[in-house]
Amino acid sequence: GAGVSQSPSNKVTEKGKDVELRCDPISGHTALYWYRQSLGQGLEFLIYFQGNSAPDKSGLPSDRFSAERTGGSVSTLTIQRTQQEDSAVYLCASSSRTSGERDTQYFGPGTRLTVL
Amino acid sequence: AQSVTQLGSHVSVSEGALVLLRCNYSSSVPPYLFWYVQYPNQGLQLLLKYTSAATLVKGINGFEAEFKKSETSFHLTKPSAHMSDAAEYFCAVTLAGNQGGKLIFGQGTELSVKP
Numbered sequence: 740g741a742g743v744s745q746s747p748s749n750k751v752t753e754k755g756k757d758v759e760l761r762c763d764p765i766s767g768h769t770a771l772y773w774y775r776q777s778l779g780q781g782l783e784f785l786i787y788f789q790g791n792s793a794p795d796k797s798g799l800p801s802d803r804f805s806a807e808r809t810g811g812s813v814s815t816l817t818i819q820r821t822q823q824e825d826s827a828v829y830l831c832a833s834s835s836r837t838s839g840e841r842d843t844q845y846f847g848p849g850t851r852l853t854v855l
Numbered sequence: 856a857q858s859v860t861q862l863g864s865h866v867s868v869s870e871g872a873l874v875l876l877r878c879n880y881s882s883s884v885p886p887y888l889f890w891y892v893q894y895p896n897q898g899l900q901l902l903l904k905y906t907s908a909a910t911l912v913k914g915i916n917g918f919e920a921e922f923k924k925s926e927t928s929f930h931l932t933k934p935s936a937h938m939s940d941a942a943e944y945f946c947a948v949t950l951a952g953n954q955g956g957k958l959i960f961g962q963g964t965e966l967s968v969k970p
Contacts, residue, residue, distance in 0.1 A: 743898070772957060782945060782960035795957060830898055834956065842887050842906055842949060842956055846898035 743847035745831050751853045752821055760816045760850045764833030771814050772834075772844060773806060777827035785829075788814060789836070821854045828852070857882045857948045861961035869969045874918075874933040876964045878946030881927065888929040889947045889958065890920055899945065905929060916940070941968045 744763045752758050764771050773785040775798075784798040788808045799805070803822075808814040818825055828851050832844035862877040880886055887906045891899040903914025910922040920931045929946060943965045947958040 770956065774958075781962045782947075782958075784957040784959070787957055798957070832899075836956075843889075843901060843904060844956070844958060845901070846891075848896075848898045 743831055743833055743845055745829075745847040745850050747850060748848065749851045749853075751855065753855050754823060755820055757817065757819045758821055758852065760818075760829050760852070762814045762816070762831030762833075762847060764812065764814070764831070765835075765845055766812075768833035768835050768845075769811060770834045770836045770844075771808060772832045773814070773816050774830045774832065775827045776830055776849070780827075782830075785816070818852075821852075823854050826852055826854045857886065857950065857959050859946050859948050859959055859961035861944075861946050861964050863964055864962060865965045865967070867967040867969060868936045870938055871935050874931070874936045874940065874966065876931040876944050876946075876966065878920075878929045878931065878961060879927050880929060880946075880948045882948060882950065884950055886948045886950065888920075888922060889949075890914065890918070890929075890931050891945045891947060893943045893945065893963075895942075902931070902944075936966075936968045938968050938970065941966055 746761045771788040776782050786806050787795040790811045791808050803819045806816045828849040830849045831847045834844045858881045860879045889904045890902040902918050903912045905912050905922045913919045918933045943963050945963050946961040
C-alpha cells in the first residue's frame with residue numbers, strides 16, 4: 740500500500756471491555772512499531788517487531804497489553820479489561836530496515852481510543 | 856539511556872518570521888536524530904533526519920536542522936514561516952545501529968503562525 744494504515748480510526752469502549760487495534764504496514768517493511776500518544780505521557784514506545792518476532796516489548800505498560808504480528812505483515816495490539824488511563828492515540832510505524840532507510844519510521848494516522 | 860528535551864511547549868511566530876524550535880538530546884553513544892511534524896488528527900510525518908553524515912540536514916517544506924555534538928543539540932529552523940507550518944513538532948532520538956531502532960521522543964512543541 741501507499742502508507743501505513745490503521746483501523747479503526749476511532750474506538751469508544753466501556754471500561755473493562757477488550758479492544759483490538761490493527762496496523763497494516765507498508766508492503767515489504769520488516770520492522771513494525773507501536774507507540775502510544777497521550778496528553779500526560781507524550782509519545783511512548785510500546786513494542787517492536789522484526790518479522791513476526793517481538794525482540795523488544797519493554798514499553799508495554801502492563802500484562803493487559805499484548806500484540807502479535809502474522810505473516811510478517813499485519814499487527815494487532817490487544818488491550819484487555821480496558822481502563823480509563825488507556826485512553827490515548829495508538830500509533831503504528833514501520834520501517835524497511837534496509838541500508839539507507841533502516842532508521843526511518845513511517846507512521847500511520849493512529850487509532851484514537853476512548854475508554855468511558 | 857537516551858533522552859530528548861524540547862525547550863518550549865508552545866512557540867508563536869509571525870508569518871514570514873524565522874522559525875526556531877529547540878531540541879537537546881542525551882545519549883552515551885552516537886545518536887540518530889529526527890524531527891517529525893504532526894498536523895491535527897494525523898500521524899507523524901518525517902521532516903528530516905541526521906544519521907552521522909552531514910551535520911546540516913535539509914528536510915521537506917524548507918526546514919533544516921544542524922547537529923551540534925558539542926552542544927548536544929539538533930535545533931530545527933526555517934527562514935520564513937508560512938501559515939501552513941502551524942502544527943506540533945517532535946524531536947526524537949535513537950541509537951545509531953540499534954537493533955530495535957525504537958524512537959525516544961521529546962514532549963513536542965506546538966508552533967502557531969500569526970498572519
